[in-house]
Amino acid sequence: MRAAGCGTIFEMADISRRDAAPPARQRIIRRPFGSTRARQPVFRGTWGATGRPMMAYKHVSFFWFAVVGVLACNGGAASTITCGSGTILVGNECEVADGSTVTCAPGTVLVGTLCEPVEAGVLACDAGTVEQDGSCVPVEDAETGCSQPIACTAPDANHASACGRVVDLADSSSVTGAVVARLYDVIALVGNPTSAVPIATVTPDPCGRFAFLSFTPPGSGFVAIVIDDASTANDDRAPTTIARQITNGATIVNINAWSLQWSTDAAWSTSAGLGGESFATAGVWVGLFIDPKASAIGPLAGAPTAGVTATRGGAPASSDDFYFSDATPLARTTVDVAATATGVNGTALLRNSSSLTQSGGQGAEPATCVWSSALAAAPAGLVFVQEDVATCP
Numbered sequence: 001m002r003a004a005g006c007g008t009i010f011e012m013a014d015i016s017r018r019d020a021a022p023p024a025r026q027r028i029i030r031r032p033f034g035s036t037r038a039r040q041p042v043f044r045g046t047w048g049a050t051g052r053p054m055m056a057y058k059h060v061s062f063f064w065f066a067v068v069g070v071l072a073c074n075g076g077a078a079s080t081i082t083c084g085s086g087t088i089l090v091g092n093e094c095e096v097a098d099g100s101t102v103t104c105a106p107g108t109v110l111v112g113t114l115c116e117p118v119e120a121g122v123l124a125c126d127a128g129t130v131e132q133d134g135s136c137v138p139v140e141d142a143e144t145g146c147s148q149p150i151a152c153t154a155p156d157a158n159h160a161s162a163c164g165r166v167v168d169l170a171d172s173s174s175v176t177g178a179v180v181a182r183l184y185d186v187i188a189l190v191g192n193p194t195s196a197v198p199i200a201t202v203t204p205d206p207c208g209r210f211a212f213l214s215f216t217p218p219g220s221g222f223v224a225i226v227i228d229d230a231s232t233a234n235d236d237r238a239p240t241t242i243a244r245q246i247t248n249g250a251t252i253v254n255i256n257a258w259s260l261q262w263s264t265d266a267a268w269s270t271s272a273g274l275g276g277e278s279f280a281t282a283g284v285w286v287g288l289f290i291d292p293k294a295s296a297i298g299p300l301a302g303a304p305t306a307g308v309t310a311t312r313g314g315a316p317a318s319s320d321d322f323y324f325s326d327a328t329p330l331a332r333t334t335v336d337v338a339a340t341a342t343g344v345n346g347t348a349l350l351r352n353s354s355s356l357t358q359s360g361g362q363g364a365e366p367a368t369c370v371w372s373s374a375l376a377a378a379p380a381g382l383v384f385v386q387e388d389v390a391t392c393p
Helices: 059-077 139-144 186-191 262-271
Strands: 002-005 008-011 042-047 053-056 087-090 093-096 108-111 114-117 129-132 135-138 160-168 179-185 200-202 209-215 222-229 240-245 251-261 284-291 309-312 321-324 347-351 357-362 374-376 383-389
Touching (some): 160 179, 179 186, 186 222, 240 251, 251 262, 251 383, 284 357, 309 347, 357 383
Parallel strands (some): 240 383
Antiparallel strands (some): 309 357
């Protein structure tokens, strides 16, 4: 006879006799309590129709057999796995519970939904980021390769290429929404932003990266890259441009093509007390002053510099300049009307800059370096961003 339990089949040996006739009488042997000898079956003196003896086991023996089986079953099923906070036991593994936030143990870091060990000498990154090529990058960037620059094919001697990434002015993050990038002759653009004809138009990839490949540089030797909403998208962004000098045969990579959301413009204009006017609608020059000797922060080629005063035509424009009160170097959200120089984000705004004029800054120059001015203009409806990376010997 077989009894199943806990995935194990226990078998009781059939010790009945198959003789043609039973012995006259089976003697019952009683053994002392606790004997280790196997207890024999007790025949009750009748035979079944099959010729097999009707038999029964002592009730005490079968009871202890059942109890031992149950105890073995329960003991074998007990789990020795203890899951951490935010996880639950599924089978033999701890998995993230729905809606839970996982806190990894010391010596590990969260990568996706798993806590991975941090090897000695490897950079320890905050939750939501992972080390890649010596820097902490968002997990989604590491998984998709978005942290890598887009391929920028070198042109022939009569053309040029320019490649980079769309970056939001509010927080310096990559813009991956529905935007379009257009390449212009900068002189034509600032002369008439609404009627200028682009040299080329591209749609950034899902990582916000763009590539203008093998185009013919304009005669001025300067191009402007304008970021705006795609034609099928809502009007969420103001036309925002950067400018670069370029020549035949040149390839420019790692360009930050900045973009200003209308909601950010509204926050700037309100905190600046413009009384219903808008920086972007009227036209605004945005200067980012960067120290190349300091460790690079975010998408910048160095660190933002505090204490710089914006200049126009080589002199401060104190009636038109504005600065920020943000406490972090990559944020640009709140204008401080009392400030007279850049804060920790190293950013300045200049209104009334509709004509091409040398624009730059003065003060807080890195040691042995100078701020380099450049021709810039921000006519009505255009945000002109200039990254002023200090020139150092």
